[in-house]
Amino acid sequence: MSRILIVEDNRTLGYGLRNNLEIEGHEVEVARDGKAGLDRARAWRPDLVVLDLMLPKLDGFQVLKTLRQEGHEVPVLILSARGEEADKVRGLRLGAEDYLTKPFGLLELLARVEGLLRRGARAASKSGPAPGENGRSGAPETDRFGSVVVDHARRTVTRHGRPVELAPREFDLLVALIRRRGAVVSRTDLLREVWGYASGAVSRTVDTHVAELRRKLEEDPAAPRHILTVRKVGYRHQD
Amino acid sequence: MSRILIVEDNRTLGYGLRNNLEIEGHEVEVARDGKAGLDRARAWRPDLVVLDLMLPKLDGFQVLKTLRQEGHEVPVLILSARGEEADKVRGLRLGAEDYLTKPFGLLELLARVEGLLRRGARAASKSGPAPGENGRSGAPETDRFGSVVVDHARRTVTRHGRPVELAPREFDLLVALIRRRGAVVSRTDLLREVWGYASGAVSRTVDTHVAELRRKLEEDPAAPRHILTVRKVGYRHQD
DNA sequence: CGGGATTTGTCAGGGTTTCGTCAACTCGCA
DNA sequence: TGCGAGTTGACGAAACCCTGACAAATCCCG
Numbered sequence: 001m002s003r004i005l006i007v008e009d010n011r012t013l014g015y016g017l018r019n020n021l022e023i024e025g026h027e028v029e030v031a032r033d034g035k036a037g038l039d040r041a042r043a044w045r046p047d048l049v050v051l052d053l054m055l056p057k058l059d060g061f062q063v064l065k066t067l068r069q070e071g072h073e074v075p076v077l078i079l080s081a082r083g084e085e086a087d088k089v090r091g092l093r094l095g096a097e098d099y100l101t102k103p104f105g106l107l108e109l110l111a112r113v114e115g116l117l118r119r120g121a122r123a124a125s126k127s128g129p130a131p132g133e134n135g136r137s138g139a140p141e142t143d144r145f146g147s148v149v150v151d152h153a154r155r156t157v158t159r160h161g162r163p164v165e166l167a168p169r170e171f172d173l174l175v176a177l178i179r180r181r182g183a184v185v186s187r188t189d190l191l192r193e194v195w196g197y198a199s200g201a202v203s204r205t206v207d208t209h210v211a212e213l214r215r216k217l218e219e220d221p222a223a224p225r226h227i228l229t230v231r232k233v234g235y236r237h238q239d
Numbered sequence: 240m241s242r243i244l245i246v247e248d249n250r251t252l253g254y255g256l257r258n259n260l261e262i263e264g265h266e267v268e269v270a271r272d273g274k275a276g277l278d279r280a281r282a283w284r285p286d287l288v289v290l291d292l293m294l295p296k297l298d299g300f301q302v303l304k305t306l307r308q309e310g311h312e313v314p315v316l317i318l319s320a321r322g323e324e325a326d327k328v329r330g331l332r333l334g335a336e337d338y339l340t341k342p343f344g345l346l347e348l349l350a351r352v353e354g355l356l357r358r359g360a361r362a363a364s365k366s367g368p369a370p371g372e373n374g375r376s377g378a379p380e381t382d383r384f385g386s387v388v389v390d391h392a393r394r395t396v397t398r399h400g401r402p403v404e405l406a407p408r409e410f411d412l413l414v415a416l417i418r419r420r421g422a423v424v425s426r427t428d429l430l431r432e433v434w435g436y437a438s439g440a441v442s443r444t445v446d447t448h449v450a451e452l453r454r455k456l457e458e459d460p461a462a463p464r465h466i467l468t469v470r471k472v473g474y475r476h477q478d
Numbered sequence: 479c480g481g482g483a484t485t486t487g488t489c490a491g492g493g494t495t496t497c498g499t500c501a502a503c504t505c506g507c508a
Numbered sequence: 509t510g511c512g513a514g515t516t517g518a519c520g521a522a523a524c525c526c527t528g529a530c531a532a533a534t535c536c537c538g
Contacts, residue, residue, distance in 0.1 A: 071250060099427075154475060154488070155423045167470070167524060167525080168470050193513080204488090204527070208489090208527085211488065232535095233484080241529075257500095332520075408513075442515080442516060442517070443499090444515060445516080447514085470523075470524080
């Protein structure tokens with residue numbers, strides 16, 4: 001749908017992001033250092049740049065500054081290892097649209113990417129879509145299974161029409177499962193998506209949160225019908 | 240709905256304004272220096288001009304003066320970096336309709352734009368539309384939730400029919416939450432919309448203002464029913 | 479079919495994060 | 509100088525998350 005340039009030297013992270021953004025339907029390129037990133041941005045004119053700050057050859061700040069000086073208006077989402085407030089301020093000052101500190105969950109990044117693209121999309125097309133804040137790209141506004149309704153914009157869940165309180169991690173986990181539409185998700189993938197790339201969390205963590213979800217959402221938590229265990233692999237969501 | 244010309248050399252700012260005004264349903268063009276701005280104003284005949292004062296080639300004062308000399312009565316909203324009273328007076332002398340100093344919140348600008356357009360529309364047609372104060376472009380004139388009524392035009396709020404005094408920031412924050420119609424708004428987005436583009440404001444600022452809103456608007460501020468916290472993300476308004 | 483090995487479910491304690499609150503401070507303005 | 513609005517950091521309370529130990533379930537294979 002949109003063209004996204006990722007400027008990131010960590011190969012694992014770069015590939016992971018590319019994969020997931022491509023699954024979302026975007027065209028993606030990856031540059032491994034600041035110089036290459038700048039060149040690709042100039043030549044390829046992406047709709048969004050995901051920019052790591054710590055980069056070989058030319059750091060993210062310089063890339064961003066140069067881009068802006070040359071008049072590129074492309075929205076930029078900054079990734080930073082340190083959570084330094086100074087970095088954040090500096091980044092936003094230089095004209096970045098958003099800022100994310102590692103470790104971050106994949107879902108959080110995807111959400112921000114979609115947000116930035118939605119905001120920026122209208123600049124190009126003269127007749128923007130109806131101002132009713134619609135015209136979403138990928139995800140629907142709500143999901144439902146059984147008597148459960150998940151409202152993504154509100155970050156709320158109801159069951160039998162009554163609100164269910166989910167903790168942040170629980171909600172993110174639920175979304176990660178729903179997103180896969182029935183496919184099995186390994187614990188590793190869940191940890192990556194929900195907990196974040198650099199997270200060293202292990203052991204019973206995922207299971208505990210799944211249990212909590214079942215307790216709150218399943219009619220009979222002991223015999224789940226929607227959040228299913230796939231032995232030796234992970235979990236799977238079913239309508 | 241209306242044609243708006245933005246004359247602003249800062250690309251990031253111009254881009255952001257264009258996006259948001261287009262979301263509000265307006266047709267927008269951006270000129271990056273005074274000369275280009277003047278040309279576009281002559282040729283395109285916008286319904287409103289948003290005019291930066293500090294501009295390359297031809298500063299805002301000169302643009303405005305020339306426009307007026309040539310007989311253009313288009314409403315002009317001046318943006319200025321410095322808050323110099325002299326500038327303001329001079330701008331209004333030259334026939335500007337309104338004046339805003341950076342950094343300003345997005346909402347404040349949007350509100351003034353709508354105000355100017357409404358006023359301008361009436362001036363154009365001698366027999367103004369029915370005095371019922373209608374014919375708006377996007378937002379409704381008032382919002383209500385619980386026993387609270389928000390009058391956008393007057394920037395006033397009542398609760399149980401009795402007026403509630405809100406500070407400017409508090410009112411803007413409330414509007415920003417209401418505008419999203421129930422969706423979660425992150426602290427970052429709130430800072431962007433209410434506090435302004437280049438604002439590096441951080442920490443407890445948003446929370447403090449939310450607390451104040453709850454104190455003034457909620458029946459039981461400790462158990463809010465309308466201005467809700469969404470942990471790890473931000474806040475959400477509910478009818 | 480049964481025993482052992484592996485995997486998952488459950489639970490509660492404590493460390494951590496996040497939010498609400500408050501008071502001090504700055505700033506612009508009269 | 510006094511005032512009100514806005515901002516900030518400190519602090520405490522609450523929510524949340526992780527972990528490790530143990531129980532239950534499942535699988536493997538004899």
